[in-house]
Amino acid sequence: MTDAPTILYETPAAGVARLVLNRPESRNAQDTILLYALNTAFDQAARDDAIKVIILSAAGPHFSSGHDLREQGSITDQMAGHDPVGTWCGFGCAGAEGRMAREKEVYLGLSERWRNIPKPTIAQVQGKCIAGGLMLAWPCDLIVAADDAAFCDNTVGMGVAGVEYFAHPWELGPRKAKELLFTADWLTAQDAKALGMVNHVVPASELATFTLDLATRIASKPMFALKLAKEAVNAAEDAQGRVSAMQTAFALHQLAHSHNMQVHGMPIDPGGLQVRRKT
Ligand code: ZN
Numbered sequence: 001m002t003d004a005p006t007i008l009y010e011t012p013a014a015g016v017a018r019l020v021l022n023r024p025e026s027r028n029a030q031d032t033i034l035l036y037a038l039n040t041a042f043d044q045a046a047r048d049d050a051i052k053v054i055i056l057s058a059a060g061p062h063f064s065s066g067h068d069l070r071e072q073g074s075i076t077d078q079m080a081g082h083d084p085v086g087t088w089c090g091f092g093c094a095g096a097e098g099r100m101a102r103e104k105e106v107y108l109g110l111s112e113r114w115r116n117i118p119k120p121t122i123a124q125v126q127g128k129c130i131a132g133g134l135m136l137a138w139p140c141d142l143i144v145a146a147d148d149a150a151f152c153d154n155t156v157g158m159g160v161a162g163v164e165y166f167a168h169p170w171e172l173g174p175r176k177a178k179e180l181l182f183t184a185d186w187l188t189a190q191d192a193k194a195l196g197m198v199n200h201v202v203p204a205s206e207l208a209t210f211t212l213d214l215a216t217r218i219a220s221k222p223m224f225a226l227k228l229a230k231e232a233v234n235a236a237e238d239a240q241g242r243v244s245a246m247q248t249a250f251a252l253h254q255l256a257h258s259h260n261m262q263v264h265g266m267p268i269d270p271g272g273l274q275v276r277r278k279t
Helices: 032-047 075-079 095-115 131-137 168-172 174-183 189-194 204-219 223-239 242-264 271-277
Strands: 007-013 016-021 053-058 121-125 128-130 142-146 150-152 200-202
Touching: 007 032, 007 204, 016 032, 016 204, 032 053, 032 095, 053 204, 075 095, 095 131, 095 242, 121 131, 121 204, 128 131, 131 150, 142 189, 142 204, 150 189, 168 174, 189 200, 200 204, 223 242
Parallel strands: 016 053, 053 121, 121 142, 128 150, 142 200
Antiparallel strands: 007 016
16 A cells, blocks of 8 residues: 555646646556545646646555556445535435446546646557546547557446447447447557547657646647637537537446346446456
8 A cells, every 4th residue: 555646747848737647556547536536636726816727646656556456335425524626526426326326426527627637638648548548538629649649448347338438439430339348358559549539649758858848839829729729629529419428328228237236236347357457
């Protein structure tokens, strides 16, 4: 165990904040504490007028192994001490109600909130980015990947139809999105770039300097124009039905959890845990 903060907040250059996922011993698995710490750091960067670009990076060899399935306690315990950023409450409610409330808040809710931060954001990804890891990288505006980066959503094997922030069709196109979900095969950084999911692939040794240089160049532009450019592109995605499609996928995700509770007595298919350990 370590007492180190789960998120580091750095200002490596003028106008640039760099948030660092700092649980390398668990491959930056996301528990509730880490997610709220990350949200606080995003808020700090968003509210600081001196910051124009935000980098999301990760300590250690891997970006994120996804949600921390070892997190202990009831949903009420997990949510204790955190101030919800959404209005869908009822974390202590029984059955599907409490689980949906938590996932709507800490998974879909936080990722969507970060996607809409009105400043350019850049994910800096090395190593493995698995399932919930996608929910940190995808909400960012740009993604820079090391040549050793690889992406995977293995949730179908766990009896759930994709992670809660269901951006797959928008990030990959419908056909490749289905293959990613059906097979859980690794998507390499180069393949992700070919699909338009990743902006740049660079040698791992150059990842941090390349990303910081990109952020610095963007930070030289007028802040308001950057905000408006981001808003315009985001609006184009939303005009295509992104939000309603993701809400439908989230409802299906909750249906899958409820089904698994009835059939397996737990929110995921336990057979999928064996698959996950092999990744
Ligand atoms: Zn879920």
